[in-house]
Amino acid sequence: MKISCLKSNLLSSIQTVYRAVSSKSTMSIIECILIDAREDMIKLTANNMELAIETILNGDIIEHGSVALDAKILQDIVRHLPDSDISISVEDNLLTVIKCEKSEFKIVGKRADEFPALPEVEKDDPLVISHLTLKDMVRQTIFSISENDNNKVMGGEFIEVKDNNLKIVSLDGHRISIRKIELKNEHEDIKAIVPGKTLNEVSKIISNDINKTINIYFTDKHVLFEFEDTIVVSRVIEGEYFNIDQMLSNDYETKFEIKKSELLNCIERSTLLVDETNKKPIIISITDDNMELKINSVIGSMNEEIDISKDGQDITIGFNPRFLIDALRVIDDETITVYMVNPKAPCIIKNDTETYTYLILPVNFNTVQ
Amino acid sequence: MKISCLKSNLLSSIQTVYRAVSSKSTMSIIECILIDAREDMIKLTANNMELAIETILNGDIIEHGSVALDAKILQDIVRHLPDSDISISVEDNLLTVIKCEKSEFKIVGKRADEFPALPEVEKDDPLVISHLTLKDMVRQTIFSISENDNNKVMGGEFIEVKDNNLKIVSLDGHRISIRKIELKNEHEDIKAIVPGKTLNEVSKIISNDINKTINIYFTDKHVLFEFEDTIVVSRVIEGEYFNIDQMLSNDYETKFEIKKSELLNCIERSTLLVDETNKKPIIISITDDNMELKINSVIGSMNEEIDISKDGQDITIGFNPRFLIDALRVIDDETITVYMVNPKAPCIIKNDTETYTYLILPVNFNTVQ
Numbered sequence: 001m002k003i004s005c006l007k008s009n010l011l012s013s014i015q016t017v018y019r020a021v022s023s024k025s026t027m028s029i030i031e032c033i034l035i036d037a038r039e040d041m042i043k044l045t046a047n048n049m050e051l052a053i054e055t056i057l058n059g060d061i062i063e064h065g066s067v068a069l070d071a072k073i074l075q076d077i078v079r080h081l082p083d084s085d086i087s088i089s090v091e092d093n094l095l096t097v098i099k100c101e102k103s104e105f106k107i108v109g110k111r112a113d114e115f116p117a118l119p120e121v122e123k124d125d126p127l128v129i130s131h132l133t134l135k136d137m138v139r140q141t142i143f144s145i146s147e148n149d150n151n152k153v154m155g156g157e158f159i160e161v162k163d164n165n166l167k168i169v170s171l172d173g174h175r176i177s178i179r180k181i182e183l184k185n186e187h188e189d190i191k192a193i194v195p196g197k198t199l200n201e202v203s204k205i206i207s208n209d210i211n212k213t214i215n216i217y218f219t220d221k222h223v224l225f226e227f228e229d230t231i232v233v234s235r236v237i238e239g240e241y242f243n244i245d246q247m248l249s250n251d252y253e254t255k256f257e258i259k260k261s262e263l264l265n266c267i268e269r270s271t272l273l274v275d276e277t278n279k280k281p282i283i284i285s286i287t288d289d290n291m292e293l294k295i296n297s298v299i300g301s302m303n304e305e306i307d308i309s310k311d312g313q314d315i316t317i318g319f320n321p322r323f324l325i326d327a328l329r330v331i332d333d334e335t336i337t338v339y340m341v342n343p344k345a346p347c348i349i350k351n352d353t354e355t356y357t358y359l360i361l362p363v364n365f366n367t368v369q
Numbered sequence: 370m371k372i373s374c375l376k377s378n379l380l381s382s383i384q385t386v387y388r389a390v391s392s393k394s395t396m397s398i399i400e401c402i403l404i405d406a407r408e409d410m411i412k413l414t415a416n417n418m419e420l421a422i423e424t425i426l427n428g429d430i431i432e433h434g435s436v437a438l439d440a441k442i443l444q445d446i447v448r449h450l451p452d453s454d455i456s457i458s459v460e461d462n463l464l465t466v467i468k469c470e471k472s473e474f475k476i477v478g479k480r481a482d483e484f485p486a487l488p489e490v491e492k493d494d495p496l497v498i499s500h501l502t503l504k505d506m507v508r509q510t511i512f513s514i515s516e517n518d519n520n521k522v523m524g525g526e527f528i529e530v531k532d533n534n535l536k537i538v539s540l541d542g543h544r545i546s547i548r549k550i551e552l553k554n555e556h557e558d559i560k561a562i563v564p565g566k567t568l569n570e571v572s573k574i575i576s577n578d579i580n581k582t583i584n585i586y587f588t589d590k591h592v593l594f595e596f597e598d599t600i601v602v603s604r605v606i607e608g609e610y611f612n613i614d615q616m617l618s619n620d621y622e623t624k625f626e627i628k629k630s631e632l633l634n635c636i637e638r639s640t641l642l643v644d645e646t647n648k649k650p651i652i653i654s655i656t657d658d659n660m661e662l663k664i665n666s667v668i669g670s671m672n673e674e675i676d677i678s679k680d681g682q683d684i685t686i687g688f689n690p691r692f693l694i695d696a697l698r699v700i701d702d703e704t705i706t707v708y709m710v711n712p713k714a715p716c717i718i719k720n721d722t723e724t725y726t727y728l729i730l731p732v733n734f735n736t737v738q
Contacts, residue, residue, distance in 0.1 A: 073641065073668060080638040103638060107669035269449040269472060272442065299442060300476035 001065025002089035003037050005057055007081055007100065013044045013057040014075050016230055019201040021071040022048035032068035034115045035088065037061045045118065046071060051198055052118045053205070056229035063089070066112035067096055074098075077105050119233055121224040126215035127161060127187055131206040131227065134214055137168045137179040138203045140330040140356060145196040146172035156193040156237040158244075169244055170196070175323050176247060178357040192218050193241055198234035205230065248348070248359065252339040254286055256310040260336045263291075264328040266304050267321045270295040273302055274321070281318035281363045286310060286340070295321070317343045318365035327358040370434025371458035372406050374426055376450055376469065382413045382426040383444050385599055388570040390440040391417035401437035403484040404457065406430045414487065415440060420567055421487045422574075425598035432458070435481035436465055443467075446474050488602055490593040495584035496530060496556055500575040500596065503583055506537045506548040507568045509699040509725060514565040515541035522562050525606040527613075530559040538613055539565070544692050544715075545616060547726040561587050562610055567603035574599065617717070617728065621708035623655055625679040629705045632660075633697040635673050636690045639664040642671055643690070650687035650732045655679060655709070664690070686712045687734035696727040 014033060022030040025048070034045040035057075042057040067090045078086065081100040090096050094109040138157070146154035158169040164187065167180045202225050206214060214227040218236070225232040270282050273295050285292040291306045317340060327349060328336075339348045343362055350357040383402060391399040394417070403414040404426075411426040436459045447455065450469040459465050463478040507526070515523035527538040533556065536549045571594050575583060583596040587605070594601040639651050643666050654661040660675045686709060696718055697705075708717045712731055719726040 076641040077638070080634070080641060082634070102675070103635065103671070103673040105638075105642075105669055105671050265449070265451070266472065269446070269474075272445040272449060273474075300474055302472070302474050304472040306471070 002063040004087040005059025009058045016055045017046040017053040020046040020051045020053040029114045033071045034068045036066040052233045067109035131212045132210040138199045141170045141177040143326045144177040145170045153239045158241040161190040176359040193237040254312040254315045254340040256308045258308045273297045273299045281365045282321040285316040371432040373456040374428025378427045385424045386415040386422040389415040389420045389422040398483045402440045403437045405435040421602045436478035500581045501579040507572045510539045510546040512695045513546040514539045522608045525562040527610040545728040562606040623681040623684045623709040625677045627677045642666045642668045650734045651690040652687045654685040
């Protein structure tokens with residue numbers, strides 16, 4: 001094999017597939033990137049057996065062939081070479097020569113046929129959304145997946161298409177995050193649970209462009225994301241997701257509007273007084289036009305007030321401040337609406353069109369603190 | 370005590386003294402910042418017993434007094450408060466109330482008289498240099514101090530004033546770094562060894578301003594840096610420093626000029642092939658107008674050439690690439706001059722006026738690699 005390309009193209013392709021390189025494995029082949037120029041284009045592939053990424057490298061094939069190179073060493077070398085043409089050629093015994101201007105590196109590669117093949121995914125009827133929309137929907141829900149291995153479906157996000165609406169849901173034992181959009185094109189119904197790690201990695205590769213689209217294909221076992229010159233293939237999580245609708249309710253006893261940034265800043269301040277070994281709830285008392293927030297720990301105490309606009313009952317309720325912060329940080333609205341029922345029922349933060357819904361369980365607290 | 374000040378002033382004063390807060394100590398008082406408003410100004414002090422920093426806080430004293438507050442908690446709280454006026458007042462039992470707009474924190478402080486006093490340093494005949502000059506001189510030498518506890522003087526920088534020249538020197542067993550400037554004002558001779566940590570911290574606090582000056586006072590036991598509203602006091606390292614002059618020589622067999630960035634980039638690339646467990650020298654062969662650099666390790670090999678302009682003998686010599694990189698990174702000149710004697714003698718990188726001199730020992734290598 002002998003190929004030649006611009007350093008900038010090679011580096012960007014390496015960085016794209018790098019997210020699927022296994023970092024610690026007993027199989028050194030999956031710590032490699034496969035460079036495949038056997039046919040009429042150059043493809044770079046990484047595959048850690050959970051997630052695989054393949055991208056097309058813009059360059060010239062001088063001699064067809066292929067080689068798998070240690071991903072970390074390849075990336076380090078390419079990153080440090082001058083901004084110029086790079087040639088990669090494989091000599092006898094897989095000795096691979098990487099040349100750029102007056103610099104020449106030699107490293108030993110592995111055989112391409114040792115490299116695990118990508119799963120076959122039939123590309124039929126794609127779900128089409130923009131890069132930015134997918135990125136936003138993931139960012140605004142991913143924080144409430146659960147790392148808990150006891151329940152595998154909680155480690156993924158539930159992706160549902162129904163009546164031409166796309167819904168992405170995540171939940172752990174304490175909260176539920178939901179984002180919903182209307183699809184531009186008709187699409188048949190979908191239900192799939194996609195690993196959080198896959199969605200995170202895809203989010204990092206795709207652009208912030210609202211005008212570029214990404215095609216997503218689902219099968220029983222796999223999901224494939226296709227955009228520009230890149231495909232990402234991942235296993236889906238098998239199993240039945242939770243019935244979310246029965247956990248949500250439109251009833252409330254207290255409803256108020258509040259400036260998001262004021263609430264967020266205040267709760268962030270309150271966490272200065274708690275840590276892993278010393279967890280305390282933030283206690284929120286809602287009266288007419290006023291929210292009082294209190295936290296009390298061995299480190300000290302905080303007391304703060306925020307103006308609100310309230311309908312319904314007064315209420316005093318406690319929360320894990322972390323859960324409120326996670327939701328508030330990803331909401332883009334400046335003013336938010338919060339719904340509460342009683343100190344033991346979940347509170348819900350949502351907008352009128354329900355493009356976002358965050359449900360958070362309260363925690364018990366002793367009012368006589 | 371009751372004081373009031375702008376959040377921005379308080380935060381900046383806390384951040385200045387924070388560098389002298391002890392991070393892990395059995396004495397919780399030295400993890401505190403002392404706020405002292407007993408007299409006519411507000412002083413913040415931190416003192417970890419090696420290094421002490423005191424700064425004046427611009428604010429109003431409403432009631433004289435003092436309190437020591439946990440530095441981390443104080444900094445966290447102040448950083449998260451709104452950009453507004455902050456008041457700090459001490460109530461009964463050292464309960465300290467920090468108020469800002471509608472936010473109120475209460476934490477328990479410690480008594481000021483538990484806080485260790487700053488060492489007394491007589492301020493007589495200061496050494497005066499600009500912020501930027503001190504910062505540069507430290508940055509360009511500090512990397513070659515030794516962390517080795519067996520020889521305490523190697524953990525500091527040697528500061529010498531002689532014949533109106535200021536020289537800063539650091540060395541470990543493998544290299545020597547020297548920066549020299551001519552002083553603007555006459556000053557009597559000084560010899561002192563200042564801990565590397567002290568110089569690092571002072572460098573971080575002072576500005577990049579060439580027009581602002583810093584006064585440095587030396588006594589047998591201490592060094593005091595005075596600038597703007599801040600003083601830094603540190604112990605000096607006791608002992609006799611090495612006789613540097615007898616390690617340097619003006620003789621050479623090979624002298625060449627080279628573009629610094631080309632050499633640095635090449636050596637940085639070569640280190641991709643070495644790591645902690647697999648150290649290898651970079652082998653440099655100098656012939657007329659050409660430098661060849663080679664490195665060989667279990668990971669792979671690198672070979673590169675750079676144009677130079679040479680006087681004297683051809684030479685092949687090996688170096689720890691790290692030591693060359695450290696020196697090259699801090700030299701501001703675009704073209705540098707390197708002097709060599711033989712493969713077992715140190716090489717010297719210096720400019721004509723010797724405002725900087727870097728001596729680096731070579732390492733043995735097997736030419737039949």
